[in-house]
Each structure stands twice: as structure tokens, then as C-alpha cells.
Amino acid sequence: MSKKRVRLADIAERLNLSKVSVSKALRDHPDISRETRELVKKTAAEMGYMPNLLARSLSSQRSYMLGVVVPKLTYALMATAVEAIQETAMQRGYRIVLAVSQERADWERQHIERLLAMRVDGLLVSVSQQVFQHEVYERVQQMGVPLVFFDRAIEGMGFSRVVVDDREGAYQAIAYMIRKGYRRIAHVAGPSTVLIGRERRAGYEAALREAGIPVRPEWVVEGGFDEWHGYYAFKRLLQRKELPEVIFAVTFPVALGIRAAMWESDPALVDRIQLISFSEGGLSEFYVYPHICIRQPAREIGRRAVELLIEAIESEDKLEPRQVVLKTELITPEDYLRRFAVRMATERPTAG
Amino acid sequence: MSKKRVRLADIAERLNLSKVSVSKALRDHPDISRETRELVKKTAAEMGYMPNLLARSLSSQRSYMLGVVVPKLTYALMATAVEAIQETAMQRGYRIVLAVSQERADWERQHIERLLAMRVDGLLVSVSQQVFQHEVYERVQQMGVPLVFFDRAIEGMGFSRVVVDDREGAYQAIAYMIRKGYRRIAHVAGPSTVLIGRERRAGYEAALREAGIPVRPEWVVEGGFDEWHGYYAFKRLLQRKELPEVIFAVTFPVALGIRAAMWESDPALVDRIQLISFSEGGLSEFYVYPHICIRQPAREIGRRAVELLIEAIESEDKLEPRQVVLKTELITPEDYLRRFAVRMATERPTAG
DNA sequence: CTGAAAGCGCTTACAG
DNA sequence: CTGAAAGCGCTTACAG
Numbered sequence: 001m002s003k004k005r006v007r008l009a010d011i012a013e014r015l016n017l018s019k020v021s022v023s024k025a026l027r028d029h030p031d032i033s034r035e036t037r038e039l040v041k042k043t044a045a046e047m048g049y050m051p052n053l054l055a056r057s058l059s060s061q062r063s064y065m066l067g068v069v070v071p072k073l074t075y076a077l078m079a080t081a082v083e084a085i086q087e088t089a090m091q092r093g094y095r096i097v098l099a100v101s102q103e104r105a106d107w108e109r110q111h112i113e114r115l116l117a118m119r120v121d122g123l124l125v126s127v128s129q130q131v132f133q134h135e136v137y138e139r140v141q142q143m144g145v146p147l148v149f150f151d152r153a154i155e156g157m158g159f160s161r162v163v164v165d166d167r168e169g170a171y172q173a174i175a176y177m178i179r180k181g182y183r184r185i186a187h188v189a190g191p192s193t194v195l196i197g198r199e200r201r202a203g204y205e206a207a208l209r210e211a212g213i214p215v216r217p218e219w220v221v222e223g224g225f226d227e228w229h230g231y232y233a234f235k236r237l238l239q240r241k242e243l244p245e246v247i248f249a250v251t252f253p254v255a256l257g258i259r260a261a262m263w264e265s266d267p268a269l270v271d272r273i274q275l276i277s278f279s280e281g282g283l284s285e286f287y288v289y290p291h292i293c294i295r296q297p298a299r300e301i302g303r304r305a306v307e308l309l310i311e312a313i314e315s316e317d318k319l320e321p322r323q324v325v326l327k328t329e330l331i332t333p334e335d336y337l338r339r340f341a342v343r344m345a346t347e348r349p350t351a352g
Numbered sequence: 353m354s355k356k357r358v359r360l361a362d363i364a365e366r367l368n369l370s371k372v373s374v375s376k377a378l379r380d381h382p383d384i385s386r387e388t389r390e391l392v393k394k395t396a397a398e399m400g401y402m403p404n405l406l407a408r409s410l411s412s413q414r415s416y417m418l419g420v421v422v423p424k425l426t427y428a429l430m431a432t433a434v435e436a437i438q439e440t441a442m443q444r445g446y447r448i449v450l451a452v453s454q455e456r457a458d459w460e461r462q463h464i465e466r467l468l469a470m471r472v473d474g475l476l477v478s479v480s481q482q483v484f485q486h487e488v489y490e491r492v493q494q495m496g497v498p499l500v501f502f503d504r505a506i507e508g509m510g511f512s513r514v515v516v517d518d519r520e521g522a523y524q525a526i527a528y529m530i531r532k533g534y535r536r537i538a539h540v541a542g543p544s545t546v547l548i549g550r551e552r553r554a555g556y557e558a559a560l561r562e563a564g565i566p567v568r569p570e571w572v573v574e575g576g577f578d579e580w581h582g583y584y585a586f587k588r589l590l591q592r593k594e595l596p597e598v599i600f601a602v603t604f605p606v607a608l609g610i611r612a613a614m615w616e617s618d619p620a621l622v623d624r625i626q627l628i629s630f631s632e633g634g635l636s637e638f639y640v641y642p643h644i645c646i647r648q649p650a651r652e653i654g655r656r657a658v659e660l661l662i663e664a665i666e667s668e669d670k671l672e673p674r675q676v677v678l679k680t681e682l683i684t685p686e687d688y689l690r691r692f693a694v695r696m697a698t699e700r701p702t703a704g
Numbered sequence: 705c706t707g708a709a710a711g712c713g714c715t716t717a718c719a720g
Numbered sequence: 721c722t723g724a725a726a727g728c729g730c731t732t733a734c735a736g
Contacts, residue, residue: 005495007729018707023731033705048491053470054415055729058406059712065449072435079431083424086452095466097417098450100438114447118405139400143357359713370723375715383721407713411728 006049015043026051057119066309067115068096069125071103071152075225076252076280077298078126081150084302085124092310094121103224105132112136116143122309123147127154129194129224146312150305151296152196160312162305162324166196166278169294169328170203170248173276176292176330177246178211182274186219186244188233188254197222200250200278219244223254230257238265249277255291278328295329358401367395378403409471418661419467420448421477423455423504427577428604428632429650430478433502436654437476444662446473455576457484464488468495474661475499479506481546481576498664502657503648504548512664514657514676518548518630521646521680522555522600525628528644528682529598530563534626538571538596540585540606549574552602552630571596575606582609590617601629607643630680647681 012022017040025032025040032040057063066089070078082098089096097120099111108128113136115123123140125147137157140147149161177185187204190197205215218240223229230249234257237243249255255277262269279293304324312319364374369392377384377392384392409415418441422430434450441448449472451463460480465488467475475492477499489509492499501513529537539556542549557567570592575581582601586609589595601607607629614621631645656676664671 005729009729019730020707020732021705024706027731031705036705050465050469052410052729053466054406054410055712056731057712058404058410058714059729059731061712061731063406068450073425073431073438074428074435076426079425082450083426083452086425086450087454090451090463095449095451095470097447098420098434098438099442099447100435102439111442113402114405117402118447357713361713371714372716372723373721376722379715385721388721404713407728408715409728410730411713411715413715413728 005052006044006047007052008049011040011044011047011049014047015040063119063121064094065118065120066094066096066306067099067112067118067120067123069099069101069108069111069115069123071101071108071126071128071225073098073100077151077296077301080280080298081126081302081305084299085306088303088306089310092306094306094310096124101128103128103130105130108132109136112140116140116145120145122313124150124305124309126150126152127194129191129197144318146309148305148309148312150301152194155195158321160308160319160322160324162301162308162326163196164296164301164328165325166199166328167203167206169278169296169330170200171207172203172328172330173292173294174204174207174248175211176332177248177274177276178207178213182246183211183213184219184242184244185213185246185248186216186237187221187248188230188237188250188258189220189222190225190250192222197250204248223250225251225254227253227257227260230254230259231261232257234258234261235265243269244273246274246276249275252277252279252293292333293331295331297326297328300326357404358396358399359404360401363392363396363399363401366399367392415471415473416446417470417472418446418448418658419451419464419470419472419475421451421453421460421463421467421475423453423460423478423480423577425450425452429503429648429653432632432650433478433654433657436651437658440655440658441662444658446658446662448476453480455480455482457482460484461488464492468492468497472497474665476502476657476661478502478504479546481543481549496670498661500657500661500664502653504546507547510673512660512671512674512676514653514660514678515548516648516653516680517677518551518680519555519558521630521648521682522552523559524555524680524682525644525646526556526559526600527563528684529600529626529628530559530565534598535563535565536571536594536596537565537598537600538568538589539573539600540582540589540602540610541572541574542577542602544574549602556600575602577603577606579605579609579612582606582611583613584609586610586613587617595621596625598626598628601627604629604631604645644685645683647683649678649680652678 008019008022012019021032022040025037026044028037068082068085070082073079086096097115097118101108101111105128112123123145134157137154147159149159151163153161153163174185187201189201192198208215221233221236223233247258249258255275259270259275262273275291277293278296280296280298308322360371360374364371373384374392377389378396380389420434420437422434425431438448449467449470453460453463457480464475475497486509489506499511501511503515505513505515526537539553541553544550560567573585573588575585599610601610607627611622611627614625627643629645631647632650660674
């Protein structure tokens with residue numbers, strides 16, 4: 001009942017052992033005999049001992065903490081990826097310190113500095129959409145702290161990354177619509193300062209070009225990744241001479257914003273204009289609004305990123321930066337019910 | 353370019369000062385003269401000094417880390433609340449260590465133990481839906497580590513909590529439907545092991561009783577908080593003699609599962625049966641599927657919880673446990689467009 | 705198999 | 721205003 005914490009020294013004293021032996025016994029060091037180990041553990045449990053991880057980290061120079069920086073947590077992709085990161089990290093004995101940049105480069109920088117000061121063993125970063133300086137990343141590099149970018153990466157700095165083949169995903173989606181007979185396809189694009197923005201747009205343009213359809217600049221509206229960007233982008237599209245038959249939105253939220261703007265200006269538009277967008281890997285989104293989605297494997301992005309990072313942390317020598325490019329998957333409303341049935345058949349509720 | 357970290361001692365040596373003075377200067381301690389302070393800071397910056405927060409925490413017995421445990425991060429409410437927690441914490445100089453229990457009590461316990469071992473200054477917990485033992489929480493109590501529950505709480509253990517008035521929210525929603533003329537109202541409930549499950553159900557039953565409508569046990573199906581629970585619950589409702597006109601779902605995902613099950617068995621049901629559910633505070637969900645929602649102020653839940661926690665951490669003496677009960681708000685599809693317009697008028701995109 | 709010594713990089717409390 | 725001493729609670733490297 002006392003607030004006094006039990007320390008290694010207390011166990012040592014009680015057992016007439018040295019701190020070192022107790023420390024080793026608790027960590028299953030082979031130096032210590034089996035009986036002593038068990039005695040120590042038993043006593044530690046009885047005394048309610050809880051190792052001070054701060055102290056352990058300081059002396060061992062390993063914190064087993066991973067810093068995670070995301071632009072937002074309310075993007076389904078990010079929530080899902082972070083969840084996977086946390087689970088994978090936990091299984092490997094690491095914990096995560098989470099920071100959200102809210103798409104602001106200055107917060108991102110501050111967060112990374114803080115995390116370095118906390119002596120995290122490594123960093124997992126998905127960059128903000130704002131333009132920014134690379135100084136922090138140079139700092140990370142010179143401190144020799146492993147960093148892996150996920151989903152949104154900075155190029156040319158020698159860091160590993162786990163990304164999705166955005167260009168190919170966009171290309172496939174647009175090609176699909178072209179095969180379906182559509183030719184008037186607009187794009188509400190992401191910021192060109194962010195790689196995924198550029199890549200998705202490149203895929204869109206490539207598909208059009210390949211089909212001999214000219215890219216109409218007035219049908220490419222650049223914005224951000226949020227609902228409002230979609231909303232305002234559609235308002236701009238409305239001012240063009242002609243409306244498209246299909247709008248390819250850079251993200252799911254952007255598609256929702258577009259849809260809201262359509263609804264506001266004329267509910268009939270919602271049925272008349274087809275939407276396509278990238279989306280997170282879960283199925284939830286298909287429940288609610290089955291437009292055509294370019295599915296991103298959010299959990300796998302997170303899992304692979306942690307694995308790369310831990311590998312770099314635990315490796316003796318500096319590893320070459322690696323680049324993992326995951327495939328997207330086009331999911332049409334027709335696919336939806338089938339997938340849903342499969343999921344329901346395999347994942348039965350456990351509670352209730 | 354060297355990987356060698358600069359330490360307090362290095363600055364002290366360079367400046368011919370003691371470590372203590374440098375330490376104080378960097379923390380703006382009034383002991384140190386203005387000029388010395390600035391000289392120290394300038395030198396520290398030049399040398400690329402970055403205080404080792406691990407060491408600082410160990411010696412000051414304050415880690416400025418907050419442990420956050422949530423059942424899932426893919427619940428919109430949780431992602432939003434955690435985002436708000438992270439932001440508020442950051443503003444107050446704290447960082448968060450995030451752990452996800454995946455609705456499993458054993459993971460929840462493990463996470464809390466780990467976080468205690470990391471010597472977090474406080475804990476923010478939203479409990480899992482599984483039944484569990486309270487031992488960890490007794491441990492937290494006896495260690496004197498402040499803990500605040502948010503959204504999902506354990507009662508009767510003397511911890512502060514920030515919750516939503518679930519009973520009232522449910523009551524208002526059902527009363528609204530009754531005023532609209534509906535009388536055959538079913539409930540897909542949460543697990544009775546979790547407080548919010550019991551409260552929402554109580555509100556549902558109270559509203560019916562008050563209107564003189566008998567509660568039909570065959571129309572209350574208990575489950576969990578996920579899509580599948582909704583899906584299977586609806587399958588069970590289908591086996592009853594009669595179908596309800598309205599289904600009150602305990603969470604938004606459950607409503608989606610119900611909707612999917614309706615669609616699968618007969619698409620016409622989707623238009624025939626009204627859905628109501630609790631939902632997170634953001635507007636995103638209304639974009640996609642405007643059924644009637646009982647809006648929970650997710651960001652405020654997170655913000656208030658951190659504030660309570662930090663207050664407890666920073667207070668000299670042990671504070672009385674506090675209970676903050678936030679109001680929900682009923683949002684009908686009719687409210688939707690109006691709110692949307694307001695949001696679009698006030699929150700203009702910043703990027704793009 | 706066991707332990708005494710030194711150290712991780714800071715801060716606190718005290719003395720000057 | 722400045723600093724020497726002790727300590728936070730561990731682990732590492734070495735000696736026995």
C-alpha cells in the first residue's frame with residue numbers, strides 16, 4: 001500500500017545478493033543459476049517489483065521506444081496504420097510515442113526533435129502536406145537514428161520507406177473507367193508538394209494519354225487531402241464550361257467533400273457523376289458509400305514499416321535504405337457484397 | 353557529423369562552467385544571470401545540444417509522458433479523442449505513449465503495467481469491452497499514479513472520468529422517434545459488461561416506458577461494438593415474428609453492420625427501417641450516411657480528460673476524483689446540410 | 705556462477 | 721549568482 005517503489009537494491013538486500021545478480025536474474029541472463037533466477041523472480045513478484053524502464057534505458061542506451069509521427073489520426077488510413085504499428089511494435093517489445101503534425105511542417109519538425117531528445121530507438125514518419133525544410137531529417141541522419149517513412153515519404157534522403165504504388169493504382173483505376181467507356185474524367189488532385197499527390201496525378205495522366213484522351217488542365221484541380229478541399233474543388237469544376245462524367249479524387253475524404261458539394265448544388269449530380277478515390281484498407285468505407293475505391297493496404301503499410309525499422313535498429317551495421325512498394329487493389333461496388341460475405345463468414349464476433 | 357552526442361558536460365567544459373550552471377541556464381532558472389543564460393543557450397545551439405530527456409526524467413522523477421490506452425484506434429471516436437489528447441498534451445509539454453488493447457482485457461492490463469514501468473506521469477484509459485479483473489487498477493491506485501478514464505470507464509474505483517451522458521443521449525433519440533410516431537423500436541445493444549452498453553440500453557428502455565410502450569425483450573439484441581456484431585444482430589432480429597420500424601444501434605459501426613445485413617437480405621429494408629446510432633463528433637460520418645446520429649463530442653472528451661489528468665499530476669496534494677459528463681446532441685439528416693454549409697463557410701482550406 | 709566499480713546524463717538540495 | 725556532492729535506478733564490462 002505504500003507509494004514507495006521497490007527497487008533492484010531492495011530485492012538484493014532481502015536476498016543477500018548483489019544488484020547485478022538480481023538484475024541479471026530478472027533478465028534471464030545465463031550467468032545466473034536456474035534456482036537463483038527463480039528465487040529472484042518469485043521475490044520480485046512478491047515485493048511488487050516493477051523495473052524502472054527509464055533507468056534501464058538510460059544505462060543500456062536503448063529505450064525500446066519508437067517515435068511515430070502522422071499528419072492526422074482521423075484519416076482512416078493513418079488510424080489503421082498506426083494501430084498495426086502499435087501491435088507489431090508491441091509484439092517485438094517496443095512501445096510507440098505518438099505525435100500528430102496536423103499537416104503542419106513546423107509541428108512535424110518539433111515532434112521529431114522532441115522524439116530524438118527522448119532518445120527513441122527509431123522513427124516512423126508520414127510527412128505533412130506542407131512544404132518544409134529538410135534540416136530535421138539531416139539531423140536524424142547525422143545522429144544515426146533509424147527512420148522509416150510510411151505512406152508519405154521524402155525522396156532522396158537515403159531513408160527507407162514503405163509506400164503504395166500510387167501511380168499504378170491511379171493508372172489502373174482510370175484505365176478501368178476508360179474501358180467502361182468514360183472519356184470525360186476530371187481529377188481533384190493532392191498538393192504537388194507531396195509525393196503521393198504527384199504520383200496519383202501522374203497515373204491519371206498516363207492512363208488518359210495512353211487512351212489518346214487529352215489531359216484537360218481545367219479538369220485538374222489541385223488541393224489538399226481533406227473534405228473541404230474536395231468541396232471547394234468541385235465548386236471550381238462547376239465553373240468550367242463542361243462537367244466531367246467521372247471525378248477521380250485523391251483521397252476518400254476529398255471524394256466525400258466532392259459528393260457533399262454535388263449534393264448541395266444539385267442532388268441529381270450525385271447519381272450522374274461517378275466518383276473514384278483512394279481509400280484505406282478496411283472494409284468499413286464500403287459499407288457506407290460504395291464508390292469505386294483504390295484500396296490501400298493500410299495495416300500492411302504499418303506492419304512492414306515497423307519491421308523495416310526494427311531490423312535497422314537491431315542490426316549491427318548500418319543497412320542500405322530499402323524501399324517497399326505495396327500494390328493497391330481496385331474495388332468496385334460489385335466486389336463489395338462478395339467480400340462482405342466472406343468477411344462475415346470468417347470473422348465471427350467473439351463477444352456478445 | 354559525428355554520432356557522438358553532445359552532453360551537458362561538454363558545454364560546461366567549453367564554457368568553463370559547472371554542469372549545474374549549464375543545466376540551470378538551459379532551463380531558465382533564475383539563479384543564473386541573464387548573460388550567462390544566453391551565452392549557454394547560444395553555445396548549446398551551436399554545438400547541437402539536445403537534452404537527454406531520459407536522464408532528465410530519471411533524476412527529476414517526472415517523465416512528462418502520459419500513457420494512453422484505447423480499445424481500438426479505428427473507432428472514429430477514439431481516433432478523434434486521441435488526436436485531441438495528443439494536441440492538448442503537447443501544448444502542456446507532455447507526450448503520449450499510445451497502446452491499443454484491441455478490446456482485450458489481458459492486453460489492456462499488460463499495457464498499463466508497461467506504462468507504469470515506463471514511469472509515465474499519468475494514464476488515460478478507455479476500457480476494453482471484455483470482462484476483466486480490476487487488479488491492475490488497484491495497482492495504479494497504490495502506486496499513486498493519476499488515471500483518468502475517458503468515454504469508457506470503470507465505476508467505483510475512485511478514478512476521475514470524462515464520459516458522455518449516454519443514458520440521456522439514448523433517451524432523447526428514442527423519445528424523438530416516438531414523437532415522430534414510431535412505436536416499434538428495436539435495440540442492438542452493447543455488452544452489458546461495459547457501462548456505456550448498460551447506460552444506452554437504460555435510456556432506450558426509459559424512453560419506451562415513459563411513452564407507455566412495452567419493452568420487447570426479443571427486440572433487444574446484445575452484442576459488441578463492431579460491424580459484425582451489428583450484422584449478426586440483424587440476422588437474429590430477422591428471425592423474430594415481426595420486424596421493427598426503427599433500430600437503435602449502440603455504435604456507428606454497429607449501425608453499418610445492420611445496414612449491410614439489411615441490404616444483403618433485402619435491399620428494400622434499407623429504406624424501410626430507420627437507423628439511429630451514437631457517433632463520433634466529427635461531421636465526416638454525416639457525409640456518407642446521414643441516418644440519425646447521437647453526436648458525441650469526441651475532441652472535447654479527449655481534451656477534458658487530459659486537462660483533468662495534468663491537473664492531478666501537477667497538483668501538490670491528492671485531488672478528489674472528478675466526474676465530467678458531457679452532453680450529446682441529436683443530429684438528424686435535416687440538420688446535416690445546414691451544418692455543412694456553416695463548416696464550409698468558416699473552415700476554408702489552407703493548402704492548395 | 706557472483707559481485708565491486710564505474711557509468712548512463714541529468715537534477716536536487718545544499719553550501720558558499 | 722555559482723558549484724561540489726550525491727543521487728535517480730538501472731546496466732555494462734571486467735575481475736574473480
